[in-house]
Each structure stands twice: as structure tokens, then as C-alpha cells.
Amino acid sequence: EPEVTQTPSHQVTQMGQEVILRCVPISNHLYFYWYRQILGQKVEFLVSFYNNEISEKSEIFDDQFSVERPDGSNFTLKIRSTKLEDSAMYFCASSGGGRETQYFGPGTRLLVL
Amino acid sequence: GENVEQHPSTLSVQEGDSAVIKCTYSDSASNYFPWYKQELGKGPQLIIDIRSNVGEKKDQRIAVTLNKTAKHFSLHITETQPEDSAVYFCAASGSSGTYKYIFGTGTRLKVLA
Numbered sequence: 001e002p003e004v005t006q007t008p009s010h011q012v013t014q015m016g017q018e019v020i021l022r023c024v025p026i027s028n029h030l031y032f033y034w035y036r037q038i039l040g041q042k043v044e045f046l047v048s049f050y051n052n053e054i055s056e057k058s059e060i061f062d063d064q065f066s067v068e069r070p071d072g073s074n075f076t077l078k079i080r081s082t083k084l085e086d087s088a089m090y091f092c093a094s095s096g097g098g099r100e101t102q103y104f105g106p107g108t109r110l111l112v113l
Numbered sequence: 114g115e116n117v118e119q120h121p122s123t124l125s126v127q128e129g130d131s132a133v134i135k136c137t138y139s140d141s142a143s144n145y146f147p148w149y150k151q152e153l154g155k156g157p158q159l160i161i162d163i164r165s166n167v168g169e170k171k172d173q174r175i176a177v178t179l180n181k182t183a184k185h186f187s188l189h190i191t192e193t194q195p196e197d198s199a200v201y202f203c204a205a206s207g208s209s210g211t212y213k214y215i216f217g218t219g220t221r222l223k224v225l226a
Contacts, residue, residue: 004156031212043157043202045213056211091156100145100164100206102214104156 002026004105006092012111013082021077021108023092032075033093033102034067036060043091049075082112115140117205119217126193127225134188134220136203145206146186147214148177150199157202161188193224 005024013019025032034046048055049067066078075094079086089109093102116139126132138146144165149157163170163177163186170177176189190197200221204214 006156033213035214035216042218043204043214043216045207045215048211048213056213058213095212100212101147101159101162102212103159104149106154106156 004092004094004103006090006105006108008108009106010109010111012113015084015112016081019079019082019110021090021092021110023075023077023105024073025075025092025094026096026103027073029094029096029103031055031095032067032069033095034077035091035093035104036088037091037107038088046077082110084112086110087112115205115207115215117203117215117217119203119220121220122218123221123223125223125225128193128195130193132190132193132197132222132224134201134203134222136186136205136217138184138186138205138215140205140207140215141184143205143207143215146177146179147204148188149202149204151202151219152199190222195224195226198222198224
């Protein structure tokens, strides 16, 4: 069964450093998403992406964040200058033509020191 | 703003008993309601979903009910097994024109053998 994959599974970085989280969505999906989950809290929407542009973003997704689909398979989330409060689990998701059902990857646990 | 409330936050049941998790959503325009199961260290896995034109949906031991008027939806797991132990999240699609999910706060289900 096709699935969303994410790398790395864990990332530790120093405050102020840039990080790139990578995702490979399900191959025939067209819509891509990033969510985050701070430890013990609910999953929060960050951004959705379609046709090489951002469809929607939350107030969390400020100028420090960017997304990119650099090739036909990868979807990346970049945090330019990490803050302590960026420590969270970051989930990538994708959905097909119907858009409704989103399939999630296993997540990247980011720890900012 | 958009919000999904989920209860209870923790639930312990004896193996073989039923478990019920309830969610309430705020946005009357929400029309799609997925449920996800999250095991330790993994991403959310879709277990069942329901659309707003349907009142109930069942898949083996799992069922979901929706009351659009009251803006309530519930997950029912019958004949629980130890492998059902996980965190369960409800979600609601956002307002018309958006496909982001608004997640509930999660329910930690423990099935006691």
C-alpha cells in the first residue's frame, strides 16, 4: 500500500539554525500539507500546497517557514532560523484528486536546543 | 474561530468492552470528519471517515455517527482488543473553500487485558 514517507525521523538543531524537513507524498497525489504537533498537544495545520503554490497557511506559518516541491516527488518544509518553540513533531500529509482524505507520514521529531 | 473539542482525554476499558469517543465541532460549514489512530512514535493513521450527507458509517468493529444539527460526531469501537490501545484524534474539515483539518485534542485509549 502506498504511503507518505518523511526524513529524517529525528532532527536536533541549535536555535537560529536552518532546518529542512523532507517528505515524499503518495505518488499520484496532488495536494500536500504540513502539520505540527507540540508534545502533548493537538495536531495543528501549518500549510497546504497545490500546483506549485501555497493554497492556504495558518498564522503559525510565518516568514520563517517556507515550502517547496523541488522535483516530482519531494515536498520540503524549511525553517529558516529555528526557535525553541519550533520543537515539535512535524507531519507531512497528501491527498488525491478528491482532496478530502489526507494520508499522513510518520513525522519528523524536531528538537531545537 | 474554528474549533473541535474531544472527550474524554483518557479512556480505559476492559478487553471486549466498547469504547466511545465524542467530538463537537464549531464550524457548520465542515462537511468531512475523519478519525485517526496514532500509535507511539508513528503518524496518524486514518481508520474511518464520514461525510456530512451520511449519519452513520460502520467498518467491522468501528463505527462513526454524525449529528449535523448538534454538530457532534462520535467514534464507537466494539469488542475492544489490546491492539486498539492508542491515541485517537477526531478532525473536521475547515470552512468551505479550505481542506485543512481542525483536529481534536486526542483521546488516549487503553484496553486492559
